[in-house]
Amino acid sequence: MQTKQNQALTMHPLFFDAIYRTAYMEKKDGKVALKYKDDICGVRLEDNKDVTFTMRAPSAETVEVAGVGGSMGRDRIRLERDEEGNFSKTVSGIAPGFHYHFWYVDGVQVTNPVAPVAYGCFGATNFFEVPREGEDFWFLKDVPHGDVQVRTYVSSVNEHVKKCYVYTPPSYGSAPEKKYPVLYVQHGVGEDETGWIWNGKLNFILDNLIAEGKCKEMIVVMCSGYAFLKDEDPVFYPGDFGREITENVIPFIESNYRTAKGRSNRAMAGLSLGSAQATQFVARFQHLFAHLGVFSGMRDGETEQILSQHEKYPMETVFMTGGIGEQGLAERQKVYTDRFQALGVAGGQRSYPGYHEWHVWRASLKDFAELIFQGEDRGDQGEADFTYEECTLTKEQLDRQTFAEHILMFDPIYKGLIRAVDEKGRPAGKYKDEHCGAEVTDVAGGKARFWIRAQGAKTVEVDIWGMGCFAMEKAEEDWWSCEVTGIEKGFHYYGIKVNGVDVLDSNAPVGYGGFRAINYLEMPEEDFEEYRIRQTPHGTVHLNYYPSKETGRTKLCYVYTPASYEKEPERRYPVLYLQHGGGENEAGWVWQGKLANLADNLIAAGEMEEMIVVMNTGYAFPENGAYHPSMSAFTEELVSSGIPYIDNTYRTIADKAHRAMAGLSMGGMQTQKCVYAHPELFEWAGIFSGGLIIQNEEVDYSHILLDPEEFAKRFKLLFVACGTEESSFESTKKNEETVLAAGVPIVPFEGYGYHDWTFWRHCANDFLRRLFKA
CATH class of the missing domain: 2.60.40.10 (Immunoglobulins)
Known part of the structure; x- marks a missing residue:
C-alpha cells in the first residue's frame, strides 16, 4: 500500500516510511506460514489531491473527522460505514497544507491509531499533508542529506534532562577545519522539539537549499521551549527558557560543535510562541544575536527595545512573516520591518497562503534561511568561549524522566492552554495541568x-x-x-x-x-538500573537517510555513536546492526528498548566496548520481484545498501571481525538468515526471541551449528535468548541443547520473560557486554 508520492508527504515520527501492512498466518497444504497483507491507512492522499479518511470502528454508530481550524476548517465530515465496520470517505477540495485534525467516534473526540501522528495541541495528534501545486522545496530529494542528531543536555533552570535536535549540513563530517554559523529555531505552543523536523521538514528544506546554492551552510538547533518551574503559574512564557538558552543550550552547542563565534554568526527564530521567545531573547541578549526571524507573531515592546539598541547592537536581518489569513498581522509587522529596513537591515515582511499553520512556517523558514549569514565568511569575532557545565540531578528525577520519555516528547508536560490576551491584544494564555x-x-x-x-x-x-x-x-x-x-x-x-x-x-x-x-x-x-537515564557521558542518536537498491525508496536508520566519537576524530569503531521485531520499526530500539541509555551506562562503567549501533526498519517490499513472505527483502537490502552506506558515512572498522548483527523476534530470524548467508560480513550475532533454527523445510544450518570446526571459522559469538514464558521456549531450548551437545559453543540466555521489551532489554544488556571482546 506504499504510495509512489514523495516520502515527505507520508512520513511521521512513529514511522518514516509507513507500510500500512499487517502480518497474518496463512494455512496451506497443512502448513502454516507468516505473511503480510495490506491494512487500513487512516488518511491517504490520492493522486488527484483528494483525501480518503478511514477508521476501523465496527461497534460505532458514527465516525466523523474535522480540522482544528485554519485552511481545513472545523466542519465535521461524516464517514460512511461498510459491511465490515470500516468507516471511510474520500473528500475533494481540501486546501493545500499541513492539517492537524480530530476524529469523532459517536461524537467523542479521539486520535486514530492507524493515521499519521505528530506532537501538536499538547499531545499525539493526527495530521496529513496536501501539497501545493508546483511547491516542492520541502520534499525529500536526491541531494546530499545533512545529519539530524538527537542530543542530551541538562537545564539548570528547571533541573531536567532535555533533548535538542541538531541539524548539521552535509559537509560537516568531511570538512573538519570548517566552522559554521548557528540558527536556533523554536516551536509553537502545544508543540515541542520534534516539530521542526517532522512537521516542518526543516532538514529537507536545508538540504535542498544548500544543494541549490541558495543558502549558507549552517547548524540548526531545535529545543523544547518549556522550562516550567515547580508551582509556577506562567502567563504565555513557559518559564525562563531564555536563561536556559544562554546558560545551557548555547554553551552545550558551542562546546560540542564547530561553531563560528560572534553575534553575526548566530540567529534566533521561531513560530507563534517561539516567535515571541525569539524576539524576547534577542532583545534580552542582543550581544549574542544579529539575526531574528518572527513567524506568525509580533511583540511590540521587545521589538522597540531591539530598535533602540541598534547603534550599539546593529541587526543584520529582521524577517517577519505570517499567513495571509492571520488578520491584521502583516500590517503590524510591516510597521517594524520598514523601520529596520530604513536602517539598512535585511529582511522585511512576507505573507503566505494559509493561516496559523505549518505550511506557512515552512515557507517562512525557507526564505529566512536564504537571507541570513550572507556575505563573506567573517569567521570568529573575538567572543569569549562558552563553557558547558551540568548541574547534578537527583536519581529520582532521572528515573521519572526515564519512565516518561517517548518519541513524541522526551520530557513530557501534561498541560492544556487557557487562551487569553492582554490589554494590548497580545497572547497571554495560561497553562492548566492535565492528567498523564x-x-x-x-x-x-x-x-x-x-x-x-x-x-x-x-x-x-x-x-x-x-x-x-x-x-x-x-x-x-x-x-x-x-x-x-x-x-x-x-x-x-x-x-x-x-x-x-x-x-x-x-x-x-x-x-x-x-x-x-x-x-x-x-x-x-x-x-535493573542499566536502562535508566544517568548523568554519564551521552552518546548521540542520528537520523540518517539513504536509498534502498531493493525498493527504490529512501530508508531512515537511527544510528547511535558513543560519546567519544566526536572527541576522537581519528578513531574507528566496530558496528552492531540491531533489528526490531514484526509490528514495530526502526524507532523501537531507541525509545522502547532504551538502547542509548543502556549503551551510555555500560560504556561509562567499562562493561561494554565502544561501538556504533545501527537500527534500521526491517521492512523492504520491492514493487517488482520476489521477497521473503515474512521477512521481506531486508537481509538483501542491508547487504547491498545499508552496510555500504554506514561504512561510507561513519568511521567504522569495516571487516567481519568488527561487525555484528542482532535482532528480536522477526529481527532475530532476519539475523540468522543474514549472518549464515554472509560469513564474509559478520562474526558476531545475537538472536533474541527469534528461535534457533538448525534445519527446517526452508533452510539447513546443520553444517554450521553441528560442526565445531565450521562454526569456529564463522563465529566469535552466537548469542541465543528466549524468555521462559514464550511459546517458542521449549523448541528453542531443545535446539540449544542439541547444538551444545555437538560441541558448538553458542551462548544461551534465558530468564523469566515474555515476548516483550522487558525481556529484550535484558537480552541487549547481556549481549552488549560480550560484543567485540577477545
Whole structure:
C-alpha cells in the first residue's frame, strides 16, 4: 500500500516510511506460514489531491473527522460505514497544507491509531499533508542529506534532562577545519522539539537549499521551549527558557560543535510562541544575536527595545512573516520591518497562503534561511568561549524522566492552554495541568491509574496487552479513569477502547507496535538500573537517510555513536546492526528498548566496548520481484545498501571481525538468515526471541551449528535468548541443547520473560557486554 508520492508527504515520527501492512498466518497444504497483507491507512492522499479518511470502528454508530481550524476548517465530515465496520470517505477540495485534525467516534473526540501522528495541541495528534501545486522545496530529494542528531543536555533552570535536535549540513563530517554559523529555531505552543523536523521538514528544506546554492551552510538547533518551574503559574512564557538558552543550550552547542563565534554568526527564530521567545531573547541578549526571524507573531515592546539598541547592537536581518489569513498581522509587522529596513537591515515582511499553520512556517523558514549569514565568511569575532557545565540531578528525577520519555516528547508536560490576551491584544494564555494517561501509583503492588479525556463516551476500557481489558469509569469533568493492580515489572503496551473502538490516548507515552500507534506504561524494574537515564557521558542518536537498491525508496536508520566519537576524530569503531521485531520499526530500539541509555551506562562503567549501533526498519517490499513472505527483502537490502552506506558515512572498522548483527523476534530470524548467508560480513550475532533454527523445510544450518570446526571459522559469538514464558521456549531450548551437545559453543540466555521489551532489554544488556571482546 506504499504510495509512489514523495516520502515527505507520508512520513511521521512513529514511522518514516509507513507500510500500512499487517502480518497474518496463512494455512496451506497443512502448513502454516507468516505473511503480510495490506491494512487500513487512516488518511491517504490520492493522486488527484483528494483525501480518503478511514477508521476501523465496527461497534460505532458514527465516525466523523474535522480540522482544528485554519485552511481545513472545523466542519465535521461524516464517514460512511461498510459491511465490515470500516468507516471511510474520500473528500475533494481540501486546501493545500499541513492539517492537524480530530476524529469523532459517536461524537467523542479521539486520535486514530492507524493515521499519521505528530506532537501538536499538547499531545499525539493526527495530521496529513496536501501539497501545493508546483511547491516542492520541502520534499525529500536526491541531494546530499545533512545529519539530524538527537542530543542530551541538562537545564539548570528547571533541573531536567532535555533533548535538542541538531541539524548539521552535509559537509560537516568531511570538512573538519570548517566552522559554521548557528540558527536556533523554536516551536509553537502545544508543540515541542520534534516539530521542526517532522512537521516542518526543516532538514529537507536545508538540504535542498544548500544543494541549490541558495543558502549558507549552517547548524540548526531545535529545543523544547518549556522550562516550567515547580508551582509556577506562567502567563504565555513557559518559564525562563531564555536563561536556559544562554546558560545551557548555547554553551552545550558551542562546546560540542564547530561553531563560528560572534553575534553575526548566530540567529534566533521561531513560530507563534517561539516567535515571541525569539524576539524576547534577542532583545534580552542582543550581544549574542544579529539575526531574528518572527513567524506568525509580533511583540511590540521587545521589538522597540531591539530598535533602540541598534547603534550599539546593529541587526543584520529582521524577517517577519505570517499567513495571509492571520488578520491584521502583516500590517503590524510591516510597521517594524520598514523601520529596520530604513536602517539598512535585511529582511522585511512576507505573507503566505494559509493561516496559523505549518505550511506557512515552512515557507517562512525557507526564505529566512536564504537571507541570513550572507556575505563573506567573517569567521570568529573575538567572543569569549562558552563553557558547558551540568548541574547534578537527583536519581529520582532521572528515573521519572526515564519512565516518561517517548518519541513524541522526551520530557513530557501534561498541560492544556487557557487562551487569553492582554490589554494590548497580545497572547497571554495560561497553562492548566492535565492528567498523564498512565500513572504508576504503587510499584510494589504493580498498581497504575489510567486516565483519558472522553467527553460523551458510553464505555471506555483500557486493554493492557497480556492482561486483558479493564473498564474505566467517569471521573472528574470529562475524564474517565481506573486503577489496575498486579501489573508485572517492566514495559507494557496498552490500548484504549472508546465505545468499543480502538483509539490512541494523546496524553500518554506512545510508540509504534502491533503495526499501529500504541500507548505504553513503564512499571519500574527496581533491580535493573542499566536502562535508566544517568548523568554519564551521552552518546548521540542520528537520523540518517539513504536509498534502498531493493525498493527504490529512501530508508531512515537511527544510528547511535558513543560519546567519544566526536572527541576522537581519528578513531574507528566496530558496528552492531540491531533489528526490531514484526509490528514495530526502526524507532523501537531507541525509545522502547532504551538502547542509548543502556549503551551510555555500560560504556561509562567499562562493561561494554565502544561501538556504533545501527537500527534500521526491517521492512523492504520491492514493487517488482520476489521477497521473503515474512521477512521481506531486508537481509538483501542491508547487504547491498545499508552496510555500504554506514561504512561510507561513519568511521567504522569495516571487516567481519568488527561487525555484528542482532535482532528480536522477526529481527532475530532476519539475523540468522543474514549472518549464515554472509560469513564474509559478520562474526558476531545475537538472536533474541527469534528461535534457533538448525534445519527446517526452508533452510539447513546443520553444517554450521553441528560442526565445531565450521562454526569456529564463522563465529566469535552466537548469542541465543528466549524468555521462559514464550511459546517458542521449549523448541528453542531443545535446539540449544542439541547444538551444545555437538560441541558448538553458542551462548544461551534465558530468564523469566515474555515476548516483550522487558525481556529484550535484558537480552541487549547481556549481549552488549560480550560484543567485540577477545
